Amino acid sequence: MSLQGRAITPTYEETHGYRQRDYILWKCRVLGGSSRDATYFDKRTGRFYLRSYMWVIDDRNQALYALFYHRGRKAITYRALSHMNELGLTVLWLDDGSTKLHDGNGKLSLQSFLPNENRLIMRWLERQYGIESVLTCENEIFFNSREMPKLLSCVYPVFKTWHFPACMSYKMGFMEPQNARAIEEAKEARRSRDRAQYRKVMMDPVRKAKLHETVKKARWRRMQDLEYRRKYNEYQKEYMRMRRARHAQ
Numbered sequence: 001m002s003l004q005g006r007a008i009t010p011t012y013e014e015t016h017g018y019r020q021r022d023y024i025l026w027k028c029r030v031l032g033g034s035s036r037d038a039t040y041f042d043k044r045t046g047r048f049y050l051r052s053y054m055w056v057i058d059d060r061n062q063a064l065y066a067l068f069y070h071r072g073r074k075a076i077t078y079r080a081l082s083h084m085n086e087l088g089l090t091v092l093w094l095d096d097g098s099t100k101l102h103d104g105n106g107k108l109s110l111q112s113f114l115p116n117e118n119r120l121i122m123r124w125l126e127r128q129y130g131i132e133s134v135l136t137c138e139n140e141i142f143f144n145s146r147e148m149p150k151l152l153s154c155v156y157p158v159f160k161t162w163h164f165p166a167c168m169s170y171k172m173g174f175m176e177p178q179n180a181r182a183i184e185e186a187k188e189a190r191r192s193r194d195r196a197q198y199r200k201v202m203m204d205p206v207r208k209a210k211l212h213e214t215v216k217k218a219r220w221r222r223m224q225d226l227e228y229r230r231k232y233n234e235y236q237k238e239y240m241r242m243r244r245a246r247h248a249q
Contacts, residue, residue, distance in 0.1 A: 022165035
């Protein structure tokens, strides 16, 4: 959102890749904006890409600008978060969220906000929905595979109720049935990479010894946790019981 020249009403602008064009059109219908497609030159790759743009000029933008912008910079405050609901969380996830299909982790890429503002969002998520997260060194909000189901269970019903376009279904992870094949393919690709990397390490005596030493130290650290030690001992007992049973046959 920006105030251009001597304009009184701020202009809300947004852009997505051409594959998300239906999402842009959905926002235009909801917000009453306009859209267009245009080519974009990326200096990093030296290639042209087709993108979809939208803009909204409305008197309501003045209230939103006062709520989210301070001295010309977009910022998050408690007051702004108090207006957020499940629909706002869903749009935030579709705009800036991503999930790793092979392990179920996810993140919100909100580098435009300061770290303290992202921590404010993290506390709001935990207080409102019980979703825990951590802030990465890249200033991204990270959700592990235990917290992602909580997040998706909040946004997926809204995704269906508000009839978001199918082009954004990939952000719903395992909650969306049509993602099942892509998830399985991503897991198999990850397993193949891990096997190839493991064979490469095992063929190098120096790296092999270093790996064994790292695993040994990590196992020792985990064993300091009493709960982990208890579960580990139960697992070993069950493993030995099944092994004796196989040998007895």
